[in-house]
Amino acid sequence: MFYGNLVRLREYHKDDLSIAWQYVNDWEIKKYLAPDIPLPWKFEEEEKWYEELSSKNAEHYSFAIERISDGQYIGGCGINALDWKNSVATVGIFLGRSFLSQGYGTDAMKVLVNFIFSEMNIHKVILHVFAFNVRAIKSYEKAGFKIEGTLRSQIFRDGKYHDEIIMGILKEEWRMNS
Template sequence: MYYGEKVVLRAYREDDIDIALKLVNDKELKKFLVNFIPFPMSKWEEEEWIKSQKSNKEGTYNFAIEDIETNKYIGGCGINSVDWLTRVAVVGIMIGDKDYWGKGYGTDAMKVLIDFIFNDMNINKIRLSVFSFNERAIKSYEKCGFEVEGVLKNEIFKDGKYYDEIIMSKFK
């Protein structure tokens, strides 16, 4: 387990499945997570995904995010891919429980993830992408030291409008 001030990053557990399924199928949350037409995830798919999470040599680690005070599962974060030659990791994060939005839990989780990536994995650069309408996430990433590296114009179509996809990065 990896500890921050507000959160613990830990392995997924079987008892996370029902909560995680509810969160990933929330329409408001899903608009921040996927760049395609959202389709509901089945319980079977979520179970299979959680059961497949384990450490591996490729470096794609996924952590459950837990509130340090209540031990409540509130979301997830992880390393989606690693290029070991260039030492670049691509990450993602989701605070799914809306009671925890805008209260620093995502920022704390990202700081813990950054520390893990730079210090335990010896990665040189962390990259992520965020939709331009997700201002709360952009501010959180900036607090963690991420800077805009590029903008893909009109890359995302949500709610009848086109939005930019922003590529951000942080170096060790």
């Protein structure tokens, strides 16, 4: 387990699946997660995802986010893609709706970035965020990320086009702020 001030990152447990499935099917969470059509996931899809998790996968790592105060599972984060040649990791995160705007996401992202830089020796961490997800952008900035670029009108959501923002943090920047 990897600890922050508010959360710890740990392996997923089978007991987390029903809660994770509820979180990712909540429209207020789902609309921020992926650019594809936000169709509901079947529980069997969540089970299949869980069964395919492996610490031996060299490109994807998933962590459950657990609140330190009571051990409650509150969301997930991880590495969605690894470019070993160029030393770049692409990350993502989600929390259940009732855990937003309380510092858990920022803390989890800091723990994840620390793990990537200190244990994996990666040079840069990037993420993609939709421009309408202002709360997440502020959280990522608190974790040390900087806006690197904008993909204009990249996502169609709620009847209109929105920009997608690419944010990143370099290992040297993280060292200076940690």
